[in-house]
Structure formats: C-alpha cells, structure tokens
Amino acid sequence: MTNATKLLLAAACVLFLLVGVPALIAATGRNDLYYTLTSVALLSIISGGVWLTFYIGRINIGQGAFALLGGYVSAVLVTAYGISFWLTLPVAGLVCALASVLIGLPILRLRGVYFAMVTLTLTEVMRLLALAVPITNGAKGIVSIPLPGGVSLFGLTLIPDFATLENPRLAFYLASVVLMVLCFGALYRLVHSRIGHICLSLQQNEELASSIGVNIASIRVLAYAISSFLGGLGGAMFAAISQSIYPSSFTVADSVNFMLNCFLGGLHYVLGPILGTFALYFGWDLLFQTGVYQLLIFSSALIVLMLVLPNGLLSLRLPRKKGA
Amino acid sequence: MEQVIANGLYLGAQYALIALGLTLIFALMNVLNFAHGQMYVLGGFVTYTIYGQLGLPFVLALACSALTLAIVGALVEKFLFRPVIKRSAREESTMLLAAAIAFLMDAIILILFGEKQRGVPKIINGVFVSDSLVMPYDRILVGVIAIAMIASFMAYMQYSRTGRAMRALAQDRVAAQLMGVNVDRYSMIGFALGALLAGVVGGLLVTITGVNSGIGGPISIKAFLMVMIGGAGVVGGAIAGGFILGMMESVGLNVLREFGDVTYLVIFVLLMVFLSLRPNGLMGKPWG
Numbered sequence: 001m002t003n004a005t006k007l008l009l010a011a012a013c014v015l016f017l018l019v020g021v022p023a024l025i026a027a028t029g030r031n032d033l034y035y036t037l038t039s040v041a042l043l044s045i046i047s048g049g050v051w052l053t054f055y056i057g058r059i060n061i062g063q064g065a066f067a068l069l070g071g072y073v074s075a076v077l078v079t080a081y082g083i084s085f086w087l088t089l090p091v092a093g094l095v096c097a098l099a100s101v102l103i104g105l106p107i108l109r110l111r112g113v114y115f116a117m118v119t120l121t122l123t124e125v126m127r128l129l130a131l132a133v134p135i136t137n138g139a140k141g142i143v144s145i146p147l148p149g150g151v152s153l154f155g156l157t158l159i160p161d162f163a164t165l166e167n168p169r170l171a172f173y174l175a176s177v178v179l180m181v182l183c184f185g186a187l188y189r190l191v192h193s194r195i196g197h198i199c200l201s202l203q204q205n206e207e208l209a210s211s212i213g214v215n216i217a218s219i220r221v222l223a224y225a226i227s228s229f230l231g232g233l234g235g236a237m238f239a240a241i242s243q244s245i246y247p248s249s250f251t252v253a254d255s256v257n258f259m260l261n262c263f264l265g266g267l268h269y270v271l272g273p274i275l276g277t278f279a280l281y282f283g284w285d286l287l288f289q290t291g292v293y294q295l296l297i298f299s300s301a302l303i304v305l306m307l308v309l310p311n312g313l314l315s316l317r318l319p320r321k322k323g324a
Numbered sequence: 325m326e327q328v329i330a331n332g333l334y335l336g337a338q339y340a341l342i343a344l345g346l347t348l349i350f351a352l353m354n355v356l357n358f359a360h361g362q363m364y365v366l367g368g369f370v371t372y373t374i375y376g377q378l379g380l381p382f383v384l385a386l387a388c389s390a391l392t393l394a395i396v397g398a399l400v401e402k403f404l405f406r407p408v409i410k411r412s413a414r415e416e417s418t419m420l421l422a423a424a425i426a427f428l429m430d431a432i433i434l435i436l437f438g439e440k441q442r443g444v445p446k447i448i449n450g451v452f453v454s455d456s457l458v459m460p461y462d463r464i465l466v467g468v469i470a471i472a473m474i475a476s477f478m479a480y481m482q483y484s485r486t487g488r489a490m491r492a493l494a495q496d497r498v499a500a501q502l503m504g505v506n507v508d509r510y511s512m513i514g515f516a517l518g519a520l521l522a523g524v525v526g527g528l529l530v531t532i533t534g535v536n537s538g539i540g541g542p543i544s545i546k547a548f549l550m551v552m553i554g555g556a557g558v559v560g561g562a563i564a565g566g567f568i569l570g571m572m573e574s575v576g577l578n579v580l581r582e583f584g585d586v587t588y589l590v591i592f593v594l595l596m597v598f599l600s601l602r603p604n605g606l607m608g609k610p611w612g
Binding site: 054059103105106107109110113114116117118120121122124125128129131132252253256259260263264267292293294295296298299300302303306307310311 | 350356358404407408411412413414416417419420421423424425427428430431432434435541545548549551552556585586588589592593595596597599600603604605608
C-alpha cells in the first residue's frame with residue numbers, strides 16, 4: 001500500500017466514525033450506543049499508552065494509576081478552581097507525564113515481571129493516595145463536575161458549551177473520537193519515526209542498543225511519559241463524561257484490562273489497542289444479559305482466544321511464521 | 325512490642341506460604357500466576373464447605389483443599405499454559421492467559437459459593453495470655469502449621485528426587501532437559517505444588533479471617549509484593565519477603581494508627597525506593 005492510499009483509507013475511516021456512525025445511530029435510534037462507543041474510544045487511548053510501553057519491551061499494568069491521576073487533576077481544577085475543562089485536559093496529561101518521569105526514572109530500570117509487578121502495585125498506590133489525600137475528597141470522590149464549557153476564538157465558537165447542547169452524548173462521542181484519532185495519529189507517526197525505531201531496538205535488546213550509542217535511559221523515560229500522558233488524557237475525559245471520579249474509578253482490574261486490550265489487538269500493530277478495546281468492551285457488554293454467567297463466559301472466551309490465537313487478533317492475517 | 329512482633333511472625337508465616345507457591349510457579353515456568361489469589365480463595369471455600377458446612381474434621385478439610393488445588397493447578401498447566409507457551413511468539417502472552425484464568429476462577433467461585441463473607445467455627449478455643457502477649461490458641465496453631473509446611477516444603481525441594489529435578493529446571497531448563505529431566509512432567513508437578521500451597525493457606529486462614537469471593541485480587545497483589553521484596557523465583561526470597569511484609573504490616577498498623585489507613589501506602593513507597601536501589605529484590609537473579 002502506498003502512502004497516499006493509506007492516508008485515504010485512514011481519512012475514510014475517520015469520516016465514517018464522525019459522520020457515518022452518528023447517522024447510523026440516528027437511523028436505528030440506539031442512543032445508548034454513544035456512551036459505549038465513547039468509552040471504547042477513551043479506553044483505547046488509555047490502552048494506546050500501555051501499548052507504547054509494550055513497544056519498548058516493558059509490561060505495563062499500571063496505566064490505571066495515571067488514568068486516575070489525570071481524572072483527578074482535571075476534576076479538581078474544574079471544580080475547585082473553575083478552569084475550563086478543555087484547558088485542564090492537556091494539563092492532566094502533562095501532570096501525568098511529569099509524575100511518570102519521576103516514578104519512571106527508578107522503576108524503568110526494572111525489567112520483565114519485576115516491572116510488571118511494580119506497575120501493578122502502582123495502581124493500588126494511586127487508589128490509596130486518592131483515599132488519603134484531602135483534596136480528592138476521599139472515598140466519596142468528586143461528583144457533579146460541570147459539563148465542559150465552550151471555547152471561542154475571536155468571537156468564533158470552536159467548541160459549543162456542552163451544557164446547552166440537546167444531545168451532549170453526541171458531542172462527547174465526537175470529541176472522544178477526534179481525541180482518539182489525534183492520539184493514534186501521533187502514535188503512528190512516533191512509531192514510524194526515528195525514535196520509534198529506537199524504541200523497537202529497545203524491545204529487542206537494550207544492551208545492544210546502548211552499545212551503539214542509544215541513550216536508553218532517556219528514551220524509555222520518554223516513551224513512558226508519553227504513555228502516561230495518554231493515560232491522563234483518557235482519564236480526564238472519562239471524568240468529564242461521567243461527571244464524577246472516585247478512588248475506585250480505575251482499579252487494578254482496569255489496569256489489567258488495558259493490558260489485555262493491547263494483547264488482544266496484537267502487540268505489533270499501532271491500531272491493535274483500538275481493536276482489542278472494541279472487542280473486549282463490546283464482548284463484555286453483549287454478555288450483560290447472561291447475568292451471573294457474564295464473567296464466566298467472558299473469561300472462557302478469552303482463554304479460548306488465547307489458545308487459538310496466542311499472538312493477538314490482528315495476527316490472523318499474518319502468514320504463519322516458523323515456530324510461531 | 326512483643327505483641328506486634330508475634331502478630332508479624334504469624335502473618336509472615338501465612339504470607340511466606342502464599343509467596344512460595346507463586347515464586348515456585350514463576351521459577352519453573354516463567355509465568356506470573358495472576359490467579360494465585362483466586363486459588364487461595366478456592367482453597368478457603370473448600371475448607372469452609374467440608375469443615376464448616378459438613379462438619380468433618382479440619383485436617384480432612386485442609387487435605388481436601390490441598391488436593392483440589394493440586395488437581396486444578398495440574399490441569400491448568402497441562403491444558404492451558406503448556407499449549408500457549410509453546411505457540412505464542414512473546415512470553416508475555418502467558419500473562420493474558422493468567423489474567424483470564426483469574427477472571428474465570430473468580431466467576432466460578434462467585435457462582436458456586438456466592439458473594440457472602442464466610443467463616444467457620446474456631447479449631448481450638450481459648451487464648452494464650454501472658455504479661456505482654458495476648459494470642460488466641462488457634463492463631464498460634466495456624467502459625468505453627470504454616471511454619472511446619474514451609475519447613476517440609478523446603479526439605480522436599482532440597483532432598484527429594486522431584487525437588488531436585490524442579491530445582492534443576494528452575495536453574496536451567498535446557499540443561500535439565502539434557503540431563504534427562506522430564507520437563508513437561510515436572511512443570512506440571514511444580515504448578516500443582518504451587519497451587520496446593522495457595523490452597524492450604526486459604527484453608528488455614530479461613531478459620532481465622534474467613535473468606536469471601538472478592539479477596540482473590542488483593543491477595544495476588546500482596547503475593548506479588550512479597551515476591552518483589554525477596555526476588556522472583558527464589559525460595560529463600562519468597563520466605564524472607566513474606567516475613568518482611570507480615571512484619572511491616574503488623575508494625576505499620578501499630579505505628580501509623582493515628583494517620584488512618586496509610587500502612588499500605590507507606591509500604592508501597594518504601595518498596596519503590598527499595599527496588600530502585602536493588603531492582604532484583606533481596607536475592608533475585610538478575611532480570612528474573
């Protein structure tokens with residue numbers, strides 16, 4: 001595929017998501033799908049961050065910590081200081097990136113399961129921190145966060161005030177999809193840039209990369225910071241949509257799910273997290289009618305999937321490699 | 325102070341036993357068993373059913389817990405982990421499988437036993453009281469059983485033929501295979517043994533703290549903490565990690581009482597600092 005066709009294909013997909021899906025939903029009247037699709041878009045942004053840490057060869061089960069942090073940063077700024085939500089969105093991402101640099105400097109020296117276990121406990125740390133720190137309002141959480149306000153530049157309304165819209169769900173959907181497209185576009189560019197290739201070399205052999213002059217310490221901190229930035233972004237948006245955030249909004253189970261999304265989509269493809277999130281979230285939702293057996297069927301399906309396709313959904317189209 | 329130390333030792337013995345199973349599975353197969361906490365819960369519920377519901381002797385219940393979990397562990401290894409490890413391109417894929425198994429076990433436990441907190445009658449009544457120490461007899465008994473289990477596990481690993489084979493396997497899989505160790509068979513035995521340990525602790529602790537279907541995840545996290553403190557894949561490390569965590573929890577609950585529920589926060593922060601100084605834990609091999 002040439003670059004031009006790729007670009008066209010991507011543009012067609014984006015157009016479908018922004019115009020086609022709302023039209024379909026309007027035609028079928030399934031307004032509840034907006035919330036589901038918005039969640040998929042946001043969760044895939046957060047999972048995209050996890051995917052990037054996989055790309056440098058680290059198993060990250062701590063993304064829930066940064067999603068929670070991002071959500072709280074945005075929620076506190078909006079409710080306590082009255083700052084516009086759209087301004088708090090990048091701030092939340094940046095705070096998470098900063099935090100991840102501080103945390104990442106020591107823990108990124110760990111590898112394999114050690115890193116996985118430390119990041120897993122990180123989620124728990126953030127939950128306990130949210131419970132203990134006074135500004136987060138403890139277990140009661142921060143509730144009734146106002147809907148995002150409008151943004152206008154020179155009298156031109158760029159983003160309307162969500163509270164005045166008759167269908168804020170659609171607005172949230174569009175905003176989340178745009179955010180997702182931006183994030184994954186950036187991720188795609190990053191992976192196919194020089195830095196992306198260096199990240200790949202980190203995944204394969206850190207010592208070798210280091211021996212040919214790659215500053216592995218700074219590259220992996222950079223990748224981790226970007227990853228956490230995405231986590232914070234997604235978390236902040238989530239807090240805005242649900243208009244609330246609690247210490248239990250993102251727990252260890254969520255962190256594990258973010259990781260599963262990446263695995264399921266396949267770790268070699270930038271778009272893997274989107275597909276994985278979509279499959280997992282919709283699978284989970286569809287099974288809702290089965291009641292108590294929901295988790296049973298869901299986890300059995302996951303296990304079967306692992307037995308049949310141990311390398312992720314997107315590995316289907318790959319020709320079978322030797323020994324794979 | 326003696327009270328705090330006694331509590332720490334008692335907790336530590338339980339924790340060490342949980343961590344031992346996790347570290348054994350990790351050492352043999354390089355699998356991080358997310359379902360370890362769920363195995364603990366299942367063990368607790370088996371004991372609850374046999375000892376608490378049917379009224380049969382506690383020892384029998386404990387043996388049934390051990391047996392059930394050993395079978396579950398062996399089956400999980402043979403039919404789930406082994407094929408996936410053989411076919412997946414990245415070894416991390418086993419983590420997805422382990423997480424899925426954890427979900428599955430959660431679901432099964434929830435359906436079979438419900439979501440209520442369950443307890444059983446005490447195994448021995450009475451409390452040991454001295455000038456500085458108050459300790460119920462059943463806690464002492466459970467602590468002693470746990471320590472005996474740890475000792476017999478270590479002796480088994482050290483002196484039996486199976487133990488020797490498993491240690492060889494943990495050291496170098498290929499070399500062990502070349503020396504004629506049946507890798508598949510001992511991986512299965514190892515996994516079963518690890519699961520068995522989790523089940524036994526579940527059975528022991530149900531007599532004291534009770535059990536409910538939701539505690540599997542938190543128990544797994546605690547087990548991960550202990551393994552990280554001691555170093556993954558090392559038997560001595562797991563025991564050390566268990567006792568250290570038990571002691572920290574006991575001391576923390578006592579010292580940090582007035583600051584509210586921050587013991588685990590402090591433990592986590594200390595762990596981060598510790599791991600940045602010593603990434604492999606106390607006695608772990610480099611890069612697990």
